[in-house]
Amino acid sequence: MEGYSGQRTCKRAIPTVCNLRWRRVKADACCPYCGYREEDSQHTLLTCSFVRLVWALSDLPWHIILFWSSDAEQWFRHCHDKLDKESYCYFLTLCWLIWSNRNTSIMDKLSTSPDILVAKARSFCSTYQEAFEEGPRLDREAQDNRWIPPKEGVIKVNFDGGVFPPMEATEAGCIARDSNGVCVAWRQQRF
Numbered sequence: 001m002e003g004y005s006g007q008r009t010c011k012r013a014i015p016t017v018c019n020l021r022w023r024r025v026k027a028d029a030c031c032p033y034c035g036y037r038e039e040d041s042q043h044t045l046l047t048c049s050f051v052r053l054v055w056a057l058s059d060l061p062w063h064i065i066l067f068w069s070s071d072a073e074q075w076f077r078h079c080h081d082k083l084d085k086e087s088y089c090y091f092l093t094l095c096w097l098i099w100s101n102r103n104t105s106i107m108d109k110l111s112t113s114p115d116i117l118v119a120k121a122r123s124f125c126s127t128y129q130e131a132f133e134e135g136p137r138l139d140r141e142a143q144d145n146r147w148i149p150p151k152e153g154v155i156k157v158n159f160d161g162g163v164f165p166p167m168e169a170t171e172a173g174c175i176a177r178d179s180n181g182v183c184v185a186w187r188q189q190r191f
């Protein structure tokens with residue numbers, strides 16, 4: 001999560017407009033979503049209208065996320081204590097994507113919609129979880145690597161697919177082989 005962490009947020013290290021002014025850095029920018037000039041951590045991560053849409057679409061319990069008692073550190077502590085481990089990981093991923101999207105909006109004038117941000121966070125977390133649960137890939141490949149040919153006169157079709165979140169791409173492919181392992185047809189498609 002390049003450039004972002006809950007710890008940096010707690011230490012006023014993420015450069016919101018208010019934090020930059022607090023560090024005596026001249027900052028004329030405002031919130032890229034709504035134009036609010038006093039952009040602080042609470043606005044950036046919670047109260048901005050754009051960000052509230054992200055949280056609403058996330059399906060995380062709103063009564064927990066909404067609780068901002070004093071500062072970012074307390075907010076992260078509160079969410080850490082109230083959410084289960086999986087939800088907290090999802091929560092942190094959303095914070096990271098909200099912050100990254102805010103920076104991209106300012107620097108490159110490119111913004112992703114709330115529903116896409118939520119979909120990216122879900123995809124990121126499920127990919128991470130699957131990789132974590134399934135164990136090292138090399139071990140799986142060593143066990144499953146043997147292709148078994150079909151009986152004579154039968155065509156066997158194997159297919160596979162993958163999702164690549166950084167490229168927002170999904171690919172699928174299939175190959176048909178006869179009993180001698182000779183390829184008789186194949187197809188690859190990117191969605």
Ligand SMILES: [Zn+2]
Pocket residue numbers: 031032033034035036043048049050
């Ligand atoms: Zn805003």
